[in-house]
Amino acid sequence: KNQVEQSPQSLIILEGKNCTLQCNYTVSPFSNLRWYKQDTGRGPVSLTIMTFSENTKSNGRYTATLDADTKQSSLHITASQLSDSASYICVVSASGTYKYIFGTGTRLKVLA
């Protein structure tokens, strides 16, 4: 069964600190993996997309990694800011299908 699991479910950190969010998937055949950021009261917005051949991709202070062998991805946030408080959702797309498999997300709270 195609599944995406994220950890932790929630996380609280102090402003300026770094954090790493995890995503494990069992989607096959794998096409790509996206990380979305969802601010409170808004729809998800794509941060990064990674394909099978990509190990690392950065978007400002956000760096995503992908290990296709172990089927794991991480999202690292550097020097966190209050505006990083949001839910982060890992989404995996399988080849040859229109379906996107969503994780349940990690809720991040950055405190001043």
Next chain:
Amino acid sequence: DAGVIQSPRHEVTEMGQEVTLRCKPISGHNSLFWYRQTMMRGLELLIYFNNNVPIDDSGMPEDRFSAKMPNASFSTLKIQPSEPRDSAVYFCASSLLAGGYNEQFFGPGTRLTVL
């Protein structure tokens, strides 16, 4: 482009009433998705349209739910009759094509509360 537009943003209704949610996808996008988001289950796909045609409605929970896309710029999700367990945030998303590397663009969502 204004992005995906959804209305209303908030809806409070009583059990048994009909609820209609509306969506305007991004112009030129051929794929449209309706999702439901709850704390327990995250985002769940309800129905997927391609070129205005429903392709997969297996996620529609019951016959009380129905969706239409009469043209490329408008879609509705209707719940009749509504029940308290339908309370959730409903998102509409569109993409140029479906699957693969095509990014889904989400609307702001409609927060539905059924009393």
